[in-house]
Amino acid sequence: MKGEMGEKRNTDISVAITGSGGSGAVTAGLILLDAAARAGLYGLMMRSYGPQIRGGESASLLRFSSRPVACMDDHVDLLVGLDWRNAGRFAQEIPLTSASLVLSDPAAGAVPTSFAASGAEIRELAFKAHAEGVAKGRLNMVAVGAAGALCGLAQGVIDAAVRKTLAGKGSEVVEQAVVCASIGYEQAGAADPAPDSTSKSAERWNISGNEACGLGGLRGGVRFVAAYPITPASDILEWLAPRLERLGGSLVQAEDELASVNMIIGASYGGVPAMTATSGPGLSLMQEGLGLAVASETPVVVINVTRGGPSTGIPTKSEQSDLNIAVNGMHGDAPHLVLAPLNVPDCVFTTQWAIRLAEHLQTAAIVLSDQSLGQARTVIDPPGEREMPLERVAEPSPQADYRRYALTGDDISPMTLPGIAHGMYTADGLEHDELGIPSSLAADHHRQLNKRRDKINAFDFGADWAELQGDGALCLICWGSASGAVFEAGARLRAQGMSVRVIALRLLAPLRCDALTQALADVECTWVVEQNHSGQLYHYLKSQGVLADDAHLLARPGPIPLRPGEIVNAITENG
Amino acid sequence: MTTVALKAKDYKSGVKPIWCPGCGHFAVFAAITRALAYLELPKERVAMISGIGCSSRLPAYVDSYGFHGLHGRALPLATGLKVARPELNVLVAGGDGDGFSIGGNHFLHACRRNIDLTYIVMDNRVYGMTKGQASPTTAPDWAKSKMTPHGTGVRRFQPAAIALSAGATFIARGYSGDPKGLTHMLVEAITHPGFSFLHVLSPCITFRPDQRSWKTGVHAFAEGPFEEPVEAAREIHADDGLGLGVLYAEKLPVWPPHIKPSGSLAEVEREFLT
């Protein structure tokens, strides 16, 4: 292991830390992530928990690399066990090989079979004993030092990371932690630390997918948010609450999701870009409200951080199983927008874009994130700003003949706002005529249906509907968070000499069929890859007539993340 | 901005109401236009928000901004608008089914929040628009609905008592047959800072012709308005539901408090730097 790590340490390393009952596995992971960032590496960290609120078992799963990280690797190189109580729960998320290294505290007992069976090297390090030698020492800090050393990080960056992460705990705690970490560092007996990376001076961000969605919202101009807590979306709302206020906006905690979706419609009707965030169960509740936004042509955005479904499902785990409800959840014919960020930094862009599109096209936009993006803490390059000249089409000086739902060339009707004289109208979910007066006439219904469809379909979304990579007869199609593993699988297949094309969809509704068909030109073998049980994207593409009859499907539901290796295997085994 | 003093009829949009001849809601509509004229509220600053039902048709008849929203969801719609645009005068209208059945949860929390809205519920103790089903305020033994042929057997929802317990700071009861009293209460409700609940008895001529008896049944509410909830609760519970007047009025801080902006987006983004 050590030799391999020495070779790999400048490229790619995966670490897992498990522990229970307050042992501090999560804090240890956060510190390591920060240390890696200081060493100029990119990183990705996920967390796993038992069901207890306190004292339960937990695991930090990390991957560092000198290249941006967008998914978990096929296996874990280093597993650090602070203790082994109930750690078997995480076995399926911590795949080890005989080349892996397990660091174990002899005081914690034997390494569980689920890990030992891999044939990984087991090395002992007495975290507890060393920690007890330091007044108020914590064993997870000893482990942090050891793990950092084995990852090839310099002691200096580990030190700095400890100080930063524990800054709020008081200087005594911090100093003792630093001492423990250096003990662990020495005890690990690691190889020489990695040379200072030249990219260390580059600015990096430490950000989670949920925070990135929140930031995308702010960049998009959102200044009203309605919030109802739900795992795993609450982070977005909690991140936004104080920051919205600082920027002059408001966050209201609603009594339920029915209230949230209606509140954002109200705020948007008043002219303030508005957004909420939820997960599957909440998105189900919001469907009627989203339909009202579509019918009344009021811009709103809902971020759905998908979790394991259906129903209450697996709240703390990820899946891509809300595509169906996002595209088809509203009753009636209700065209709207569905977008999905491809990775954590893309959460910023895609959310901002969704808001600008919703504002301009006067419709509802659903942003399909998921738990694997939302609760991933990453180290990334700061996402650049993109100019998005997409505004709400306004009518600042309405005349007496103002018609709120006037049929225009591009089917977008200029909007007045409360406060503007002579621009009064009553927005309605009832079908209506150009004035907004309720109507059950066939002509009015057809005209407004056409308008609401055509304003979206005729819009030029530009090149951002997907990320296209490569050329070749083999094409991998994916969307959202699956993209990370798919791009990496594509790279591995290319390294094996295959010619691979990847289409990672960002705009799911409306589906850019022509562009997609063009992107699939000369493809001979198509694989749709997604993290759900029924193949929702596969069937959606089929229904739109853009998928070849013999297209293949790799659909695997959560809770385990998609890994590049399993994608490569599925494709190569299939011939 | 309108500068000429408007009369009540100027607040009518001209769209002809579809309420049945004899419906109590006409009087409520008239009272609203009179109240808006009396308060000289510029039309473009008024927003009428409603749900679904006969009374929820009201916004289309008023020459102001409005939103005819979802069944039971007028209050959150109005809340979002008021928080985003606190300078607007936001009135919410709906019926007993819209407000107390499907909208019940939102009613409780709107009362709690004390947001500056005026909520007018036109209570005719029936679901008029969907053909005469019992509503939460229908008596348990009213057996004229096909959906509950023996009557619901369930005790009535008590709007004023529940509003009080949920924390509403202004509770009044009016009657469509008393337009003067209604207009006066509306003016007070709109000017009251905070959440004002105006419970209006408004007979349904089509499905509850028996409600003609309200004409002789209504009476002044004992010694209102109360300022203290325990006393008020006793009197509200003792009342037969036909007591008219301002039942309760209390001054509490209006929600949400105004908070001055203090930062920039650039500062927020800098927080992410490692």
Next chain:
Amino acid sequence: MNDMLAGEISSVAEFLAHALEMEVESAERYRELADNMEVHNNPQVATLFRRLAVEGDAHVEQVTRRCASIELPNIAPWAFKWTSPDGPESPAMEDLHYLMSRRQALELALHNEVRGLAFYIQVADRSLDAEVRQLAGEMAREEHAHVAMLENLLRREVDNELASPGDLDPPNMPE
């Protein structure tokens, strides 16, 4: 009706403000009733109410002329000194029925016109101000003419209702 309130009107300006409000509300009310009857497909009664609205407009103009160069007090909507729920000459919406006959509509209008007349008479009798009493008396005489007109129409109303057929259809469910 409580006569005392009407008797409290003590200035010409206050009286004219009442008279004007009464006529304006009445004309507007008849217009509303006409619209409502039109929407509910009772054209006979709609036409009648429309005509009464137009006549009401004429009464408004008459009173307005009397108000020229007089500054009227601003009276709150609930503070007018009549005890009927609405102005005395405004039929209450709740007294309508979509199947009402022209005869019933005329009876309603007459009832309200008589009430209006009664208001003027009471002011004429009880006001403490001589000028008010005189003015009220004049206007009461004008009202008499309106009442007479309606009584006339009612007399000529042929009783041709075939025992009010009633509506065989059930109520609609628009939504």
